[in-house]
Amino acid sequence: MGAYIAKRVMLSFATLLAVLFILFMLMDLMPGSPFNDEKQTPEQIARSIALYGLDKPWPARFGRYALNMLTGNFGVSYVISKNIPVTDLLKTRFAVSARIGLQAVALGASLGVLLGVASAIRHNTLLDRACALVSVIGISIPSYVFALTLSYAAGFKLGWFPLLYQPKQAIASSVLPTVALSLGPMASLARFSRAEMLDAMDSDYIQLAKSKGVHGPRLIASHMLRNAMIPIVTVLAPLVVGLMTGSLVIEKIFSVPGIGSLLITAIQSNDYNVAITLSFIYCAMYIGFMLIVDILYGVIDPRIRLVKEAGFHD
Amino acid sequence: MTDTGAPQKGRMEDRRRDGAASDGGLGADIPGADSLRADRSLAGRFWADFSRADSLRADRRRADRELLERALAGRFPKPRLISPARLDPFADDDFDSLEAPPAAEESTVGAGGGFWRDALLRLRKNTGAVLGAACIAAIVAMAVVGPMLSPYRYDEQIVGNDSMAPRVPGIERLGFLDGGETLKTSTGSASVNKYRDRPDGDGLYYWFGSDTLGRDIFTRTWEGTRISLFVALVAVVADILFGVGYGFVSGYFGGKTDIVMQRAVEVVNGIPTLVIVTLLILVLKPGLLSVTLTIMLTGWIGMSRMARAQMLKIKGREYVLAARALGAGHLSLIFREIAPNVFGQLLIMSMFSVPGAIFTEAFLAFIGIGIPVPMASLGSMISEAFKSMTVHPYMLVFPVAVLAALMLSFNMLADGLRDALDPKMRDL
Numbered sequence: 001m002g003a004y005i006a007k008r009v010m011l012s013f014a015t016l017l018a019v020l021f022i023l024f025m026l027m028d029l030m031p032g033s034p035f036n037d038e039k040q041t042p043e044q045i046a047r048s049i050a051l052y053g054l055d056k057p058w059p060a061r062f063g064r065y066a067l068n069m070l071t072g073n074f075g076v077s078y079v080i081s082k083n084i085p086v087t088d089l090l091k092t093r094f095a096v097s098a099r100i101g102l103q104a105v106a107l108g109a110s111l112g113v114l115l116g117v118a119s120a121i122r123h124n125t126l127l128d129r130a131c132a133l134v135s136v137i138g139i140s141i142p143s144y145v146f147a148l149t150l151s152y153a154a155g156f157k158l159g160w161f162p163l164l165y166q167p168k169q170a171i172a173s174s175v176l177p178t179v180a181l182s183l184g185p186m187a188s189l190a191r192f193s194r195a196e197m198l199d200a201m202d203s204d205y206i207q208l209a210k211s212k213g214v215h216g217p218r219l220i221a222s223h224m225l226r227n228a229m230i231p232i233v234t235v236l237a238p239l240v241v242g243l244m245t246g247s248l249v250i251e252k253i254f255s256v257p258g259i260g261s262l263l264i265t266a267i268q269s270n271d272y273n274v275a276i277t278l279s280f281i282y283c284a285m286y287i288g289f290m291l292i293v294d295i296l297y298g299v300i301d302p303r304i305r306l307v308k309e310a311g312f313h314d
Numbered sequence: 315m316t317d318t319g320a321p322q323k324g325r326m327e328d329r330r331r332d333g334a335a336s337d338g339g340l341g342a343d344i345p346g347a348d349s350l351r352a353d354r355s356l357a358g359r360f361w362a363d364f365s366r367a368d369s370l371r372a373d374r375r376r377a378d379r380e381l382l383e384r385a386l387a388g389r390f391p392k393p394r395l396i397s398p399a400r401l402d403p404f405a406d407d408d409f410d411s412l413e414a415p416p417a418a419e420e421s422t423v424g425a426g427g428g429f430w431r432d433a434l435l436r437l438r439k440n441t442g443a444v445l446g447a448a449c450i451a452a453i454v455a456m457a458v459v460g461p462m463l464s465p466y467r468y469d470e471q472i473v474g475n476d477s478m479a480p481r482v483p484g485i486e487r488l489g490f491l492d493g494g495e496t497l498k499t500s501t502g503s504a505s506v507n508k509y510r511d512r513p514d515g516d517g518l519y520y521w522f523g524s525d526t527l528g529r530d531i532f533t534r535t536w537e538g539t540r541i542s543l544f545v546a547l548v549a550v551v552a553d554i555l556f557g558v559g560y561g562f563v564s565g566y567f568g569g570k571t572d573i574v575m576q577r578a579v580e581v582v583n584g585i586p587t588l589v590i591v592t593l594l595i596l597v598l599k600p601g602l603l604s605v606t607l608t609i610m611l612t613g614w615i616g617m618s619r620m621a622r623a624q625m626l627k628i629k630g631r632e633y634v635l636a637a638r639a640l641g642a643g644h645l646s647l648i649f650r651e652i653a654p655n656v657f658g659q660l661l662i663m664s665m666f667s668v669p670g671a672i673f674t675e676a677f678l679a680f681i682g683i684g685i686p687v688p689m690a691s692l693g694s695m696i697s698e699a700f701k702s703m704t705v706h707p708y709m710l711v712f713p714v715a716v717l718a719a720l721m722l723s724f725n726m727l728a729d730g731l732r733d734a735l736d737p738k739m740r741d742l
Contacts, residue, residue: 011581018582018585019585023593026594026596026597029597136722136726139725140722141718141722142673142721148703151703156703248681253700263592267592267681270596272596275592279590279593286585286586
């Protein structure tokens with residue numbers, strides 16, 4: 001187990017370094033220079049370049065850059081709010097994004113598993129068909145299309161919830177973004193958990209449990225669902241990540257003051273430092289999630305660990 | 315070792331005692347030997363009883379038979395012989411012997427045509443997939459002819475014709491799509507029909523309406539669909555070129571090559587696609603070319619895994635070994651022997667990357683770094699219409715509907731194709 005965790009951590013770290021390198025290259029390639037002042041003489045420019053260490057070879061620059069990023073020194077914003085450190089910009093916004101994200105995960109996961117279990121139990125009935133339709137639509141419809149529909153119908157026409165996010169009514173105005181975000185994960189989970197439940201229902205241990213007289217909710221909850229949960233956990237990570245990137249547009253649509261909408265604003269206004277920092281944070285979160293889930297399902301299901309340790313992948 | 319100490323110790327002592335007993339003599343002291351002997355005599359007795367009963371039963375059977383024969387002896391007359399000629403009422407030439415008909419070949423195989431024909435048959439039974447295919451065909455047809463049907467060009471801005479609600483000849487008489495819309499303001503709502511308010515409005519038709527700059531939404535929608543379909547094509551090509559190529563090389567050569575290549579894939583896979591796409595666009599400058607390029611660069615990873623798995627499955631087959639024994643080189647093995655056997659399936663699998671690519675393009679357009687301005691894309695149209703959603707909702711309806719239908723159809727068709735190719739892979 002120790003070796004397995006160590007290996008996953010090493011791989012995650014390598015991924016993080018690769019991300020940093022890609023971000024560094026992109027920064028290097030981006031047009032423009034910080035010393036574009038016509039009043040400066042070439043000597044002055046050369047001196048500033050030397051002062052900021054930009055004359056060093058790229059491995060040295062990359063080392064310094066990576067160190068800065070990893071220690072949370074992200075530089076200042078150029079456009080959105082001038083000369084304010086990016087970390088300060090993030091503080092309040094991160095909490096809002098995290099709250100809505102967590103709500104969406106909770107809603108999507110519980111509803112998705114519920115739908116999947118229900119349609120597996122009522123296999124090949126009208127309910128099953130309806131669930132299948134809902135999940136195909138949920139997977140196919142882009143989250144922002146759903147968000148637009150939702151904001152038009154429930155926000156504008158019916159007026160149930162605020163159309164745009166208002167910090168004063170944090171709960172009520174986070175309902176629409178949460179629902180919009182949770183559709184995708186809900187649909188994939190419903191589909192996946194249905195397949196897993198059907199698999200579990202066919203198995204010998206369910207036959208045994210039935211012949212021993214276990215039935216009803218107990219059979220479903222503690223015999224079928226518990227075994228079906230193992231693979232379901234494995235798909236949660238990509239879903240959570242999809243949710244993070246999905247939040248980019250959703251936050252923009254409902255003008256939620258979170259990091260997703262900040263990233264879009266930064267991209268649209270060419271605020272490179274903010275855009276790169278947020279991208280880095282997204283990547284780091286993604287890698288972190290993947291690591292946690294990898295370790296988690298190594299713990300849940302020893303077979304996976306053994307296979308991975310033996311060097312078979314996929 | 316789950317036993318506790320005490321029983322284990324007991325067992326050891328037993329064994330020691332057994333050893334001592336076998337030293338002493340012929341098992342005289344072995345505990346339980348007496349009961350074993352008793353057992354044997356019991357079994358012996360049982361066996362004797364059993365065989366005695368058997369012989370008794372045989373005797374009784376013989377007696378029964380004799381009784382029966384004696385009883386029947388006098389009762390029936392002995393059979394008399396009748397000459398065959400009197401018995402047979404038929405003449406010799408009453409029957410013609412026919413040639414035996416040629417034995418019909420027993421059909422144990424279904425109709426020929428093989429794998430693809432079976433797949434097609436299964437696909438046709440899948441209602442969702444058929445609907446999806448029909449929908450895609452309709453959308454493709456409209457993308458090809460749509461812009462030619464309307465009198466407007468996609469980038470033609472007509473001053474004064476901005477924000478016209480949809481009006482379709484014929485249907486307008488039903489009181490629906492007649493160019494009227496309800497405008498909501500803070501003081502109340504009002505029904506407006508811009509076409510009627512104008513002197514020249516009679517012959518004016520915008521089927522899907524016009525946008526805030528006076529451009530025809532019908533033309534732009536189908537222009538945008540062209541972009542989406544183009545992106546879909548790009549995704550498939552990238553899947554086949556990069557994904558299949560990478561997966562084949564990794565799977566075929568195996569060993570260290572495979573390990574290094576798979577680690578690289580894991581690292582690249584650790585970066586969220588939308589983030590990397592966004593950053594790449596920033597560097598490459600927004601435009602159709604850079605959108606195409608980023609979709610090509612980021613979309614192939616899932617495919618490479620599938621291609622690698624297929625390669626691992628096929629490369630151990632006998633015919634590959636045979637070809638290698640005959641002296642075929644790596645290229646010949648990959649392209650002549652292995653690729654033809656998996657390429658069709660991989661091509662169909664690449665359908666799954668289509669919805670993702672369409673979504674990515676629409677996403678980029680939506681956040682404003684996709685297709686540059688005069689061009690239309692479904693995503694950029696949705697993005698623009700979003701700004702006036704509460705005033706003119708019709709601007710949003712058509713691009714959203716086409717985008718949703720396109721993604722839904724591709725998903726359903728891809729699902730159906732996968733099920734048709736390999737029913738076992740359902741619910742994967």
